[in-house]
Amino acid sequence: MATLDDIAKLAGVSATTVSRVINNYGSLSEKTKTKVFEAMRELNYQPNSLARSLKGKKTQLIGVILPGVSNPFFGQMVQEIEDQLFKKGFRIILCNAGSDAEKERDYLRMLMANRVDGIIAGSHNLGIEEYQKVGLPIISFDRYLSGEIPIVSSDNYHGGQLAAQALIRSGSKNLQIITGANHPNSPTNARLTGFKDELAKSDLDFDVMEISFSATPNIKGLKIKELLLKQKVDGIFCTDDLTALLVIQQAKALGMRVPEDVKLVGYDGTNFIQSYHPELTTVMQPISDIVMVMIDLLLKRVDNHDCHLEDNYVLPVKLITGETTA
Amino acid sequence: MATLDDIAKLAGVSATTVSRVINNYGSLSEKTKTKVFEAMRELNYQPNSLARSLKGKKTQLIGVILPGVSNPFFGQMVQEIEDQLFKKGFRIILCNAGSDAEKERDYLRMLMANRVDGIIAGSHNLGIEEYQKVGLPIISFDRYLSGEIPIVSSDNYHGGQLAAQALIRSGSKNLQIITGANHPNSPTNARLTGFKDELAKSDLDFDVMEISFSATPNIKGLKIKELLLKQKVDGIFCTDDLTALLVIQQAKALGMRVPEDVKLVGYDGTNFIQSYHPELTTVMQPISDIVMVMIDLLLKRVDNHDCHLEDNYVLPVKLITGETTA
DNA sequence: TTATAATTGTCAAACGTTTGACATTTTATA
DNA sequence: TATAAAATGTCAAACGTTTGACAATTATAA
Incomplete structure (x- = not known):
């Protein structure tokens, strides 16, 4: 690969001048600049970032x-x-x-x-x-x-509140949250807290199901199936949209209708979900x-x-x- | 940030020795190695990759x-x-x-x-x-x-054939392919060719709709809607799964049922689709x-x-x- | 104790730049 | 044409390593 010296030789100038051109430092005539740029193009030269950074420049x-x-x-x-x-x-x-x-x-x-x-x-x-x-x-x-x-x-606490409000508005009574296993002081845990606090205002109770973030969709699906079978739930807040999709999937398989039989709110609201699953009520993170x-x-x-x-x-x-x- | 020299000083050895420890080069006593590693840990030292690569090592x-x-x-x-x-x-x-x-x-x-x-x-x-x-x-x-x-x-040509076969098997007669705008000699264009050749074997004709890869989902959705409204299509091959999801979405909105009214095959078969849209017939790339x-x-x-x-x-x-x- | 091997040290060049000090040449201005 | 300004050059140090040549020290075996 071409080095600064190669460029200098080809352009017929000193290495220092080439460096000056690259860094636009010192005073330079247009003619020299052109010559140097020309040589750089000819040899397809790229200044070695390793060397530059080593000398003190940022790595970018x-x-x-x-x-x-x-x-x-x-x-x-x-x-x-x-x-x-x-x-x-x-x-x-x-x-x-x-x-x-x-x-x-x-x-x-x-x-x-x-x-x-x-x-x-x-x-x-x-x-x-x-x-x-x-x-x-x-x-x-x-x-x-x-x-x-x-x-x-993003405002996880408020997100939890919004989800609660949406479920309450839609008339759900038997509420459930499905959330990743959170460390108590993790910010995302606030989604749970917000949800809880908001429900408390309306004297509503709810159940919590924790599913590890790293569980496979199959595992998650199974747990959700169990949940839907065992408990009579008519409102679910999933702290991420993908889990919400699994709820829809499992509900359908069990002959339950969304939203008629069970209301659902997701979380994240990515472009993907907005485009490909606009049916899902969700809390959008900006x-x-x-x-x-x-x-x-x-x-x-x-x-x-x-x-x-x-x-x-x-x-x-x-x-x-x-x-x-x- | 600590340098090799700092480590040398702290460990009470020469810089060369530290380098030797790092690169496991030359002969070294366990005692020295331990001292050096100890010093590296103490100063939270990381050898400067820039310098190493500059000297000739790979950048990794x-x-x-x-x-x-x-x-x-x-x-x-x-x-x-x-x-x-x-x-x-x-x-x-x-x-x-x-x-x-x-x-x-x-x-x-x-x-x-x-x-x-x-x-x-x-x-x-x-x-x-x-x-x-x-x-x-x-x-x-x-x-x-x-x-x-x-x-x-992956075998795009065969993928196109598989999609055609699946649609034929399912009894589709009025066939359609929705594909990205391909350069003629682009490998993905072979999906179209394979599809065409396979249909030709059964003397079936089909229409082509091109939608640029970079179009937004909304634009794609509109085009698909037009398509579904204008032509009587009962079998569609989308050369990517996301577009297939849009077909499902638009069909539903128009009161058309999949697969009763229109059969559908996608392409890619990512883990995502397999987990969250197992209903979709698709050609999986490995x-x-x-x-x-x-x-x-x-x-x-x-x-x-x-x-x-x-x-x-x-x-x-x-x-x-x-x-x-x- | 001596010969030998193993370990460590010193030194310096190299990797490809940047940058400053300074000298020299070219060009523009008066 | 003299003078100032602009352009370029030379030189060298620095960035943090690696690696080889070589010397000096230490440990080990006979």
Whole structure:
């Protein structure tokens, strides 16, 4: 691969001049610039980022740690992150942590080794103390990591309330929430709390079913089937849309009708769900805004490591009413 | 951030020794190793990959260029790529090219500048001549890029045949294919050819509707609605599952029943569709195998740039029969 | 105790840039 | 034409490693 020296030789100038052209530093004539650019094109030259970064430039790389990307919610989030960061000249190293804390630690070490300019972290693993001594700008999505790391999330508590209200409005009496197994102080746990508090206002009780985030759809389906068979439920709040789809699926298989026999509210409201399952009433997280805020904060920290940020940034959610609560 | 010299000082050895420990090079006593590892842990040291790569080591980075990641097919593919590459010690730089050839070129330049060890490219953009002079190992998914770049794909032609057979078996007479706008020699175009050839065997005719891959679901929905209204169609092959979902949606809205009034076959058969839309008959691409082959080939080229590879690697597809062709 | 092997150290070049100090040449201005 | 300004050049250090040559020290075996 061509180096700066090759360009210098071909353009008939010194290496310093080439570097000056690249960095637009010092004074340069148009003629020289043209010659150099011409040589760069001819040799298909790309300045070695490794060398540049080593010399002190930023890497323009951001690490993105998420549970995975096959889920429409995180798929859309990654897409947004990529889209917005690209426009600002950053690239992303994608780290699927799954539900494997050790893998997440590995990735964290790698991101440090690669001297990324910053990290966006939004997996579900808890208790990763390493975050405390990463020494890089980090922003967290919807999860507590350590004291200095800002958390951006949507208003989970209010989301839970909206779901409760929708079910109440639709006349449900025997209520159920199906939620991932949450750590008590996890932000997403607030969906449950909001739901509970709102129901309490109307003196309504409800049951809780926990299904691990990492369970396969088949397993989830089975549990839901059991639920629908055993209990007489006529209103379900799923804390994610995919689980809600499984409820529809299982209900149908059991000859129960949605919404006639059982009302349903999901959570997330991705573009995917809005386009391909508009029938589902759901609480929409403003993914694009969330990402915008995360990136804004992250880049502030990238520019100035000591820049003060709040501990929490909470964005509003919105109820999207479909036919499943009609 | 701690450097090799810091470790050397803290461990009371020379920098060379620390490097030797890291690279397990030369002869070293257990005692020294322990001391050094201890110091590395204490300072939370990560060897600077930039410096290592600059000195000649690989970067352990692979560029992944795809249309995006919010689509379940590519979402699952990225997930597979990440999963398999992680196990082999590689990380990925994610490049969403969308349907923007210029962005893809940008990314290509950036990947060169970052000295990635190799590239997996599977976007839909055509006519990007730059691929010819990248000078890095590249494997393409389902798209022709340049003479030396191997293409891995699933058996699109046979997939088209399977879809035709399924519709014929289900008794459809007025057939329709809904496909992305394909370049004539694009591998995915073979889905159409296979479909056509198979129908020809039974002397059946069909109509073609082209909808750009990049059209929004709303636009697609409208076109499908028009189609369903205008023509009397009783069998549709969509060359991707999401479009098939839209057909179901529109048919329902128009009071048409699937499969009673119109049979339907999709394409891709992602985990997502299998789990959340098992009712859909579809042609499954073996994503995991495709990725395995791509990575295998890519890493061969990474180890040996001149290693000879075939031009094409075609993997078998499988029909998954659901109720939409019952 | 001596010969030998194993371990560690010193030193320096190399990887491809950036950047500053400084000198020299070219060009524009008066 | 003299003078200032602009353009380019030379040189070298720095970024954090790796790796080889070689020397010096330490441990082990005979």
